[in-house]
Amino acid sequence: MTLEQAKRQVVEEFSFFDEWLDKYEYLIGLGKELEPYPESDKTDDRLIKGCQSRVWLDWKMEGGLLLFRADSDALITKGIISLLLRVYSGRTPSEIAEDDFSLVDRIGLRANLSPTRANGLVSMIATIRAAAKDNV
Amino acid sequence: MIYLDNAATSVRPRAVIDKWTYMSSQCNANIHRAVYGLAIESTTEYESARDAVRGFIGAGSREEIIFTSGTTESINLLAFSFGEAYVREGDEIVVTEAEHHSNIVPWQMMCARKGASIKVLGVDERGRLRLPELESLLTPRTRLVCVAQISNVLGIKNPLKEIVNICHSKGCPVFVDGAQGIVHERVNVTESDCDFYAFSGHKMYAAPGTGVLYGKKRFLEEMPPYMGGGEMIKSVSFSGTSYAPLPMKFEAGTRNFAGVPSFKPAIEWMSDKYDSDREIVTYMTEALKSDGRITLYGDPEDLADKAPLFSFTVKGAHHEDLALILDKMGIAVRSGQMCAEPLMDRYGVSGMVRASFGPENTPEEAAEFMKCLDRAIKMLV
Numbered sequence: 001m002t003l004e005q006a007k008r009q010v011v012e013e014f015s016f017f018d019e020w021l022d023k024y025e026y027l028i029g030l031g032k033e034l035e036p037y038p039e040s041d042k043t044d045d046r047l048i049k050g051c052q053s054r055v056w057l058d059w060k061m062e063g064g065l066l067l068f069r070a071d072s073d074a075l076i077t078k079g080i081i082s083l084l085l086r087v088y089s090g091r092t093p094s095e096i097a098e099d100d101f102s103l104v105d106r107i108g109l110r111a112n113l114s115p116t117r118a119n120g121l122v123s124m125i126a127t128i129r130a131a132a133k134d135n136v
Numbered sequence: 137m138i139y140l141d142n143a144a145t146s147v148r149p150r151a152v153i154d155k156w157t158y159m160s161s162q163c164n165a166n167i168h169r170a171v172y173g174l175a176i177e178s179t180t181e182y183e184s185a186r187d188a189v190r191g192f193i194g195a196g197s198r199e200e201i202i203f204t205s206g207t208t209e210s211i212n213l214l215a216f217s218f219g220e221a222y223v224r225e226g227d228e229i230v231v232t233e234a235e236h237h238s239n240i241v242p243w244q245m246m247c248a249r250k251g252a253s254i255k256v257l258g259v260d261e262r263g264r265l266r267l268p269e270l271e272s273l274l275t276p277r278t279r280l281v282c283v284a285q286i287s288n289v290l291g292i293k294n295p296l297k298e299i300v301n302i303c304h305s306k307g308c309p310v311f312v313d314g315a316q317g318i319v320h321e322r323v324n325v326t327e328s329d330c331d332f333y334a335f336s337g338h339k340m341y342a343a344p345g346t347g348v349l350y351g352k353k354r355f356l357e358e359m360p361p362y363m364g365g366g367e368m369i370k371s372v373s374f375s376g377t378s379y380a381p382l383p384m385k386f387e388a389g390t391r392n393f394a395g396v397p398s399f400k401p402a403i404e405w406m407s408d409k410y411d412s413d414r415e416i417v418t419y420m421t422e423a424l425k426s427d428g429r430i431t432l433y434g435d436p437e438d439l440a441d442k443a444p445l446f447s448f449t450v451k452g453a454h455h456e457d458l459a460l461i462l463d464k465m466g467i468a469v470r471s472g473q474m475c476a477e478p479l480m481d482r483y484g485v486s487g488m489v490r491a492s493f494g495p496e497n498t499p500e501e502a503a504e505f506m507k508c509l510d511r512a513i514k515m516l517v
Contacts, residue, residue: 054486074454077456
């Protein structure tokens with residue numbers, strides 16, 4: 001599956017929900033199921049600190065692919081992380097670097113990316129993008 | 137929508153919006169300068185707001201009322217000018233653990249510049265200031281004690297009179313951050329005898345971008361200006377400049393002349409609203425405290441000391457998640473550190489949810505909030 005296809009799949013998943021609370025419920029479910037992130041890796045250099053939720057993000061290159069792991073202390077953010085990892089982790093740096101990162105916007109979660117709230121998610125996307133560009 | 141973020145900014149009444157609009161559209165002339173009729177009207181509006189504020193907070197003289205852009209600018213002005221006049225290397229400033237960043241950072245900046253240091257008065261588990269410790273914090277080097285009348289997180293009315301008495305008995309002046317206090321408690325600076333008092337217009341139903349610093353004349357006269365420029369001068373030449381008398385000495389540049397006149401209708405509107413919140417305070421305090429999942433911060437023994445401002449955490453549920461879900465249920469609350477990181481550290485939390493009520497909120501809305509909060513918690517835990 002290409003990155004574009006993965007994105008489309010997520011957008012389609014979200015199109016089933018009419019109600020906001022159902023979207024959140026779904027994200028909370030994804031958040032709870034997110035692959036555990038080791039406590040020992042919740043270090044300050046991996047921490048993206050915001051006024052609201054905190055996000056930890058770690059990445060490595062393996063076999064030419066960028067692999068991401070992440071966690072948050074807030075469940076809805078964690079659910080969004082789960083979507084982002086599904087779409088971006090395990091792709092080549094150039095595939096990621098060329099992406100427009102419109103996913104969160106397209107599933108109607110723009111409010112979660114409001115720059116004024118200085119939340120971890122905004123910085124997380126910036127970090128994914130920077131990691132990709134550095135490894136192209 | 138149920139708006140429960142009144143502590144961040146208030147909902148302005150029609151009379152305020154009308155005055156503000158009138159000043160912007162019908163009375164647009166810069167103040168204190170020109171001689172034409174419109175400029176005189178706008179100057180009169182501005183200066184009569186000063187009289188209204190003076191009366192409202194019980195200050196002795198209109199020269200003690202300085203208009204600023206808000207509490208934050210008031211405190212920065214005070215920290216700079218007070219620091220220049222009175223603070224030397226090795227001196228100390230006392231702040232409390234429950235202060236908003238705006239009542240911490242300007243003092244840190246001034247102390248760094250002057251080689252002075254900050255001492256902190258703590259709060260107990262219930263959010264009450266540890267008053268018995270205040271006296272021992274005061275030394276011959278203490279230049280000023282800075283305390284919020286009501287913390288923007290804890291919502292407890294601090295005993296100003298008692299604090300001022302303790303400090304004055306040690307010869308130490310007191311600054312009171314009244315950003316939240318002025319909204320929920322009648323203020324009389326002469327009675328409380330505090331030496332400085334600051335508040336914002338937008339939290340007390342006046343226009344945003346307006347604020348006040350009150351200071352006792354004897355201090356203000358000795359303090360140098362904060363900013364130089366227009367309005368604040370008596371005469372300017374390259375061999376030297378002399379400053380205007382109070383209050384203009386501290387009002388450099390064009391002030392918010394469209395917004396400041398709205399203090400008058402705001403004061404008139406709010407004057408009979410004090411204590412209209414008692415039913416909500418009783419209901420909310422009991423509802424939050426009786427729920428085992430919830431921890432309420434700011435819980436005085438006497439409910440009369442509680443403002444309608446409730447910060448809490450929920451076991452196993454993140455403040456951001458709760459606020460996002462409540463938003464989609466039509467309820468606006470604040471979440472996060474609330475510009476009070478030291479207080480968050482004090483309680484060992486990364487943030488809180490805060491529901492703050494205004495005079496327009498009804499007991500039914502409080503009940504609806506509790507119902508939605510319960511639903512939100514059940515979605516998360």
